[in-house]
Amino acid sequence: xxxxxRLLAIALLAAPAxxxxxxxxxxxxxxxxxxxxxxxxxxxxxxxTEDINGDLVxxxxxxxxxxxxxxxxxxxxxxxxxxxxxxxxxxxxxxxEQGGRxxxxxxxxxxxxxxxxxxxxTVPAGRWPHSWRGYDAADALMFDTGDAPSAxxxxxxxxxxxxxxxxxxxxxxxxxxxxxxxxxxxxxxxATTAILYTIAIAAVPLLVRxxxxxxxxxxxxxxxxxxxxxxxxxxxxxxxxxxxxxxSFAEQFEGAATTLVSMRATAQYPADEDFSxxxxxxxxxxxxxxxxxxxxxxxxDAEGRPMLDHRAGLGSTESFSVEATSGFRAFDVTHDGPxxxxxxxxxxxxxxxxxxxxxxxxxxxRLAPGQSIESSSVITGPDPIVACRFAGAPLAFTEPxxxxxxxxxxxxVYHLAGARDQ
Amino acid sequence: xxxxxxxxxxxxxxxxxxxxxxxxxxxxxxxHTGVMTAFVLAWSSGxxxxxxxxxxxxxxxxLVQLAVLGLLLPWTVARVVAMRPPxxxxxxxxxxxxxxxxxxxxxxxVMLLADRMEDAGVAHALRGELDVQALSALAVATVLAWxxxxxxxxxxxxxxxxxxxGLVAAVLYLQDYAR
Numbered sequence: 001x002x003x004x005x006r007l008l009a010i011a012l013l014a015a016p017a018x019x020x021x022x023x024x025x026x027x028x029x030x031x032x033x034x035x036x037x038x039x040x041x042x043x044x045x046x047x048x049t050e051d052i053n054g055d056l057v058x059x060x061x062x063x064x065x066x067x068x069x070x071x072x073x074x075x076x077x078x079x080x081x082x083x084x085x086x087x088x089x090x091x092x093x094x095x096x097e098q099g100g101r102x103x104x105x106x107x108x109x110x111x112x113x114x115x116x117x118x119x120x121x122t123v124p125a126g127r128w129p130h131s132w133r134g135y136d137a138a139d140a141l142m143f144d145t146g147d148a149p150s151a152x153x154x155x156x157x158x159x160x161x162x163x164x165x166x167x168x169x170x171x172x173x174x175x176x177x178x179x180x181x182x183x184x185x186x187x188x189x190x191a192t193t194a195i196l197y198t199i200a201i202a203a204v205p206l207l208v209r210x211x212x213x214x215x216x217x218x219x220x221x222x223x224x225x226x227x228x229x230x231x232x233x234x235x236x237x238x239x240x241x242x243x244x245x246x247x248s249f250a251e252q253f254e255g256a257a258t259t260l261v262s263m264r265a266t267a268q269y270p271a272d273e274d275f276s277x278x279x280x281x282x283x284x285x286x287x288x289x290x291x292x293x294x295x296x297x298x299x300x301d302a303e304g305r306p307m308l309d310h311r312a313g314l315g316s317t318e319s320f321s322v323e324a325t326s327g328f329r330a331f332d333v334t335h336d337g338p339x340x341x342x343x344x345x346x347x348x349x350x351x352x353x354x355x356x357x358x359x360x361x362x363x364x365x366r367l368a369p370g371q372s373i374e375s376s377s378v379i380t381g382p383d384p385i386v387a388c389r390f391a392g393a394p395l396a397f398t399e400p401x402x403x404x405x406x407x408x409x410x411x412x413v414y415h416l417a418g419a420r421d422q
Numbered sequence: 423x424x425x426x427x428x429x430x431x432x433x434x435x436x437x438x439x440x441x442x443x444x445x446x447x448x449x450x451x452x453x454h455t456g457v458m459t460a461f462v463l464a465w466s467s468g469x470x471x472x473x474x475x476x477x478x479x480x481x482x483x484x485l486v487q488l489a490v491l492g493l494l495l496p497w498t499v500a501r502v503v504a505m506r507p508p509x510x511x512x513x514x515x516x517x518x519x520x521x522x523x524x525x526x527x528x529x530x531x532v533m534l535l536a537d538r539m540e541d542a543g544v545a546h547a548l549r550g551e552l553d554v555q556a557l558s559a560l561a562v563a564t565v566l567a568w569x570x571x572x573x574x575x576x577x578x579x580x581x582x583x584x585x586x587x588g589l590v591a592a593v594l595y596l597q598d599y600a601r
Contacts, residue, residue, distance in 0.1 A: 187466040190535040197531050198452075198459045205448030216435065218442040222451070222524050229531030234544070236535065272541040313541035317469065 021071075022046035025058075027092040027108035029129065029137055030121040033060070034113050035088045038133035041081045041108070043094060047073040054098030060110070061087035067300040069096070079304060082133045082285070085296065088112055113137070128154040131283045132161040132260075132325065139165075156257045157283075160325065163253030164260070167383055167415050181245040181408055183268045186315030193236045197229040237314055240270035242277065242399055246408035250394040252331055254417040259329060261394045263322040269312030270402065277320075277404070278307040280396040284324025328394040330412040331386060340379055340416065342386055343372040350388035356381060356416065379416055386414040433510060437517035446501035447521065450494050451528055458529040461486050462536045471539050479540040480533070484550045485594070487529060488557060492587040495522055495561035500579040503566070511566065518562045526558040527551065561586050 025043045033039040041058045052071040057064060063085035071077055083092070090112055095105035113119050118139045125144040129135055130153055149155045204225055208218045246265035253260070261284070269275055278301055279286050285298050286306035301307050310318055330346040340358070344350050344367040353365045358375040367373065367388060389411050397404040441447055462483055465472045471479035503518045530551055537547035565582040572578040 183469060185467045185469065186471055186539045187463045190466065190539065191463055194459045194463060194532050194535055198455050201455045201528055202452045205451060208442075215439050215442045219438065219521070219524060222528060226524075226528055226530060230534055233531040233534040233538070236538070272538040311541060313471075314535065314538040315466070316539070316541070 021050070021052050021096060021104060022048060023094065023096050023104040023106055025092075025094045025106050025108055026127075027060075027094075028110050029123065029134055031109070031111050032113050032119060032121055032137050033088055033092075033110040034119070034137045035086050035115050036084065037115075038082045038084045038136035039092065039110065040129050040131075040134040041083060041092055041094060042078065042127070043081060044076065044078045045069065045071060045096070046076045047071045049073055052096070052098065054096060054103070056081070057093075057095050057097060058083050059093045059095075061085040061089045062296045063087070064297040065300065066297055067304065068302040070302045080130050080134065081300075082131060084136075129157055130154060132157045132164060132258075133283070135161040152257075160253065160256040160258050160260065163256040163415065167253060177249065177264075177411065178247055178409065180247045180264050180266055180319075183243075183245060183266050183317040184315075186313070189237055189240075189270060189315035190233075193229075193232050197225075197232065200225050200229065237270035238273070239402075241403040241405045242270060242275065242397075243268045244277075244393075244397050244404055244406045244408075246393055246406060246410075248394055248408065248410040250326070250328060250330065250410050250412040252329060252412070252414045254333060254415060258325040258327065259394060261322065261324045261326045261328070263324075263393075263395065264319075265322065265408070266317050266319050267308070267310070268315065268317045269310070270314070272313050273311075273401075275310050275312055275399055275402070276301075276307055277310070278305045278398050279322055279324055280398060281305065281324040281326055284322060284395075286324075287321050289319035289321060322395065324395060326395050330388065330390070331414040333414060333416065338375075338378040340375040341372055342367075342374075342414070344369055344388075346390070346412075348390040348392050350390050350412065353386065353388040355386055356384040358384075384416045386416065388412055430513060433513040434517050437510070437514050438521065440504070441502045441517060441521045444502040446498055447525070450498040451525055454490060454494055454525060455528050455532065457490050458483070458487055458532045462532050462539075466536075466539055471536075478542060480537045480542045480546065480550065483533065483536045484553070487533065487554060488590055488594070489587075491526055491554065491557050491561070492590050493583060495526070495558055496565050496579060496582040496586050498522065498525065499562050499565040500569070500575065500582065515562060515566055518566070519559055522558040522562050523555055526554045557586075557590060560589060564589075 023045055025041055027041045028039050039060060043056060045052065051073050052069055054069055056067045056069045058081045060083045063083050065081050065083050067081060090110055092108045092110055093105065094108065095102050097103070119137065120140040120142055121138040122142045122144060128149040134157065135141065149158060201222070204221045205218060208214065208221055244265050244267050246263050248261060248263040251260040267277055282304045284306045286308050287298055288308050288310065299307050299309060306324065308320055330344060330350060332343045332345045334341050347369055349369065350367040353367055355373070356379050358377045358379045359373060360376055364373065389409055391409050393406040393408060394410050397406065465483065473479045473482040474485065499518055499522060503514050533550065534547050564586045568578045568582040572581060
């Protein structure tokens, strides 16, 4: 409580002007940050007299998270940002930018704890993190109050963190990933237009009659075809879809309602425009691999969805990765005495399935939607998993001006409660 | 004055008709557009477009276009423009310049696609087109000049090609040097 009180006091000490939005923030669960672990930053913004249209930026070391902010006055909003870096500092800087200039800032102290140190952290009453990442700095939790989180999303976040901690980050056994499907070349986006134009321009001299009276039509005909070809070249791809090719992991954990998704992907852009690709989740991060301009900056839109801003060329490709939680579920698992029943609750056929030894060796390697399979004995082992693959993505993407199509496969893994939990 | 203008227009029209009837003009049109299409598609058929060291994709393709036109335009002018009678040379030069400008402009849609692959902006492609148009005027001027100086058609064409390419190379070198 003392730490939280101190953090709030320091944040409030940066007294803003009377009409400026009031920015307050708290960093870290129990004020603690660890290298390589997520640090929650809970931000409250009070637009008292003027609307806010800008960005909220949190910086910790070299890492930066930027969230778009649109807030009409008078109103107040509270949300969490999550930031992670190996280059930790003992302060987090949170600032509000409007019209390209900083209008408010708070500096929040963070107590740094080593990676190897065992850390039990206290969750203040009513201050539950909204994402499992809010608990990431902790090895164990203590609670100011005995109540469970009232909001379902908060309960899911805590359950997922517990499941992740139980499964163990380092020794979680996952089958090998497949490579991301290769992107098509930029030429494939331009080929139809270029080849049709070449045929058209070659046909003009042949079609224009070589008679004395009409031969002069050759020049306006060429000019017309060039003008039409230029218009077609300009329009090529402008209404086409962005293609996201991915290779995804979707991990379900027994006792957790949400699915942990990690994705390696490429986005291929159909035109030379500004694109803003968004992952359809409110809890995640989308990192561009090849775009170095923004450094370690990750971005969120005004609703909190992770996004990737990119100025693209026609047919150009950008690599990115996604870490997120999703409501997608492939498996539903129930236990009946020593038997465990697994149902494919997704709409996709699950292929190349692998089951623990407790399932029959003749178990089908394919589960159709709605199909189930049952173990013949108790499941044992340190981290028993069921793994299947399907053609599809556990997460959708959107872009304000273009459709987005996805192609690739997902390895979906269910971590069963094994011997460790039993 | 009006009669003079009318007379020039008639001669110009006739010269443009003569050029349009030449098969060489259509062949050059196809070679220019086809070669540029092939280059743009071939160089962008990998994961990312290829380019000469220190240059963007569009600028690299434009260098190729200047080289192609440096070889193609003198040949086309030599094939499609008659040299006699000498009193009509001015009208022939204007007609040839117009026809060659259109020939040089024919690959613009393909160059625009290359420009968009690099995301260099339409203004960049239009500036590049100015270089191409300057080359077409230069090619007409050098061919006609060499044909006046040298009566052998083959040698005149070769000399015009060498001097056009040499001038283009010199201008590009100076542009790079100034940069």
